[in-house]
Amino acid sequence: MPVASDLDERSSAERPRGRLRVVLGMAPGVGKTVRMLAEGHAEARAGRDVVIGLLETHGREETAAAAAGLEMLGRRTVSYRGTELTEMDLPAVLARAPELCLIDELAHTNAPGVEHAKRYEDVEDVLAAGIDVLSTLNVQHLDSLNDQVAELSGVRVRETIPDAVLAGADEVVVVDLTPEELLERLRAGKVYPQARIESALNNFFRIENLTALREVALRQVAEEVGQRRMAAAGAGSRAELLDTAASQAVGERLLVLVQPEPSTQRVVRRAWRSAQRLGAELDLLWVRPPGALDVEHERSLSALMQLASMLGAHFIVEESDTLVETIAAVARRRRCTYIFMGRPRPARGLARLRVALPLRLMDLLPGVDVRIVADRGRREERGER
Amino acid sequence: MKIPRNRSEQAQTAAQGRILIPFTAQGLSQRALDAALRLARAERATVVPAFLVRVPRTLPLDSPLPAACSVGMPLQEVIEQQAGAAGVAVDARVSRGRTYRDALGRLLAQEPFERVVIAATGEPGNGLAEHDLAWLLSEVPAEVLILRPALG
Numbered sequence: 001m002p003v004a005s006d007l008d009e010r011s012s013a014e015r016p017r018g019r020l021r022v023v024l025g026m027a028p029g030v031g032k033t034v035r036m037l038a039e040g041h042a043e044a045r046a047g048r049d050v051v052i053g054l055l056e057t058h059g060r061e062e063t064a065a066a067a068a069g070l071e072m073l074g075r076r077t078v079s080y081r082g083t084e085l086t087e088m089d090l091p092a093v094l095a096r097a098p099e100l101c102l103i104d105e106l107a108h109t110n111a112p113g114v115e116h117a118k119r120y121e122d123v124e125d126v127l128a129a130g131i132d133v134l135s136t137l138n139v140q141h142l143d144s145l146n147d148q149v150a151e152l153s154g155v156r157v158r159e160t161i162p163d164a165v166l167a168g169a170d171e172v173v174v175v176d177l178t179p180e181e182l183l184e185r186l187r188a189g190k191v192y193p194q195a196r197i198e199s200a201l202n203n204f205f206r207i208e209n210l211t212a213l214r215e216v217a218l219r220q221v222a223e224e225v226g227q228r229r230m231a232a233a234g235a236g237s238r239a240e241l242l243d244t245a246a247s248q249a250v251g252e253r254l255l256v257l258v259q260p261e262p263s264t265q266r267v268v269r270r271a272w273r274s275a276q277r278l279g280a281e282l283d284l285l286w287v288r289p290p291g292a293l294d295v296e297h298e299r300s301l302s303a304l305m306q307l308a309s310m311l312g313a314h315f316i317v318e319e320s321d322t323l324v325e326t327i328a329a330v331a332r333r334r335r336c337t338y339i340f341m342g343r344p345r346p347a348r349g350l351a352r353l354r355v356a357l358p359l360r361l362m363d364l365l366p367g368v369d370v371r372i373v374a375d376r377g378r379r380e381e382r383g384e385r
Numbered sequence: 386m387k388i389p390r391n392r393s394e395q396a397q398t399a400a401q402g403r404i405l406i407p408f409t410a411q412g413l414s415q416r417a418l419d420a421a422l423r424l425a426r427a428e429r430a431t432v433v434p435a436f437l438v439r440v441p442r443t444l445p446l447d448s449p450l451p452a453a454c455s456v457g458m459p460l461q462e463v464i465e466q467q468a469g470a471a472g473v474a475v476d477a478r479v480s481r482g483r484t485y486r487d488a489l490g491r492l493l494a495q496e497p498f499e500r501v502v503i504a505a506t507g508e509p510g511n512g513l514a515e516h517d518l519a520w521l522l523s524e525v526p527a528e529v530l531i532l533r534p535a536l537g
Contacts, residue, residue: 269462303478310449
């Protein structure tokens with residue numbers, strides 16, 4: 001018969017990995033931490049052992065009040081270059097081993113000298129110990145969105161986390177607030193102290209920034225839900241969910257066949273919109289026939305490359321006089337799933353006897369969809385507006 | 386001699402000049418577009434709608450800008466639709482800069498244009514400002530047509 005200590009050891013060893021729930025928001029002050037604490041209270045009332053591992057109140061009275069009644073572990077002090085910094089006490093969390101631990105600000109960078117450089121790595125240890133974690137995150141801290149958010153807001157966030165951390169979370173909930181409501185909270189001093197309000201209103205907290213960030217946050221959660229649904233449809237075990245099935249299911253790559261001509265831009269724009277919807281990479285391919293370009297084509301090529309760069313597309317130039325084979329080779333090499341092209345020019349002379357380009361591509365590239373973007377000018381001519 | 390078969394082909398084949406119509410994510414003046422299309426039809430010119438984008442200083446100038454593009458690309462589509470309906474050839478551009486003027490200056494340094502059509506907005510911070518228009522008039526070797534802000 002096992003002794004008590006053996007039982008404890010075995011139960012600890014067999015304790016399944018904890019579950020991670022992330023409260024996602026568009027900006028500071030939307031109420032993520034308060035939501036986290038409210039959920040903590042609800043779990044505690046339901047009889048679970050809940051502990052606050054780390055709480056950042058940022059001096060907000062509302063947040064501090066929401067924590068009242070929950071057990072909070074102390075922070076540990078870390079000395080760095082003569083400054084005393086405080087961090088979450090990971091060993092204390094693991095030793096206390098609650099059922100649920102509330103850990104604020106998942107993207108935080110730890111002071112040097114503790115176990116991990118980033119808080120999400122601390123959280124990984126806590127989850128591995130079989131403790132459920134409830135944490136908070138602002139959308140601009142996601143690696144993949146950092147550039148987009150910097151573009152929208154002009155503010156580049158230094159503390160970022162890999163998207164895989166959020167993708168690996170068992171649940172993501174978004175705390176949504178209209179930009180107007182958030183600005184009202186800011187003006188009422190519920191987000192920052194009085195001295196910082198004016199500066200915040202003039203910089204990050206502009207209504208156009210908040211509107212865009214809100215859209216990003218809501219879209220992020222919608223995409224998460226979509227990916228999970230697709231993954232769940234094809235995979236059984238949790239490990240398979242986001243790593244394999246989803247990435248294969250949604251791993252689209254679009255190839256646009258371009259020519260240095262003004263009409264090509266419309267095809268590129270169409271393909272980009274589709275790529276945005278699919279969350280796909282976008283490649284532009286120009287099969288350049290041997291020979292020099294005239295000034296007009298040089299200009300069109302330059303404009304096309306600018307457009308590709310602004311859209312975040314990859315511009316590929318292959319010099320060849322075998323169009324179909326070159327396109328097929330690039331599509332295979334880049335693992336493209338769609339080909340976008342403009343309406344081919346009507347063939348003349350003997351070329352009329354050849355099989356049309358889209359059909360030849362479909363023959364050479366089974367499994368790749370070929371989409372022909374309509375010629376706007378022709379539709380206008382027929383009066384089909 | 387080849388005779389153009391329709392308005393669009395006529396415009397394509399006979400395009401002589403290039404009329405630049407810059408716009409920003411704040412929108413495009415319908416009056417400026419109408420004026421540019423009227424001129425282009427009369428002169429058999431090509432309209433060049435140029436989407437100007439400001440790149441924050443925290444980002445490299447050649448950064449992809451998907452958020453800005455999500456506004457600018459539909460506007461390019463609308464311009465092409467209207468130009469197509471008017472039988473005017475279109476050759477769109479995008480240009481990035483630290484300011485709208487910078488973006489416009491970069492584009493003008495690369496390509497010559499016969500005319501620039503632009504609408505004064507009358508709203509500070511919305512598109513090209515008054516001093517940008519003054520710069521355009523004094524520095525750009527093209528005919529510049531500035532439309533008054535819409536009344537009301």
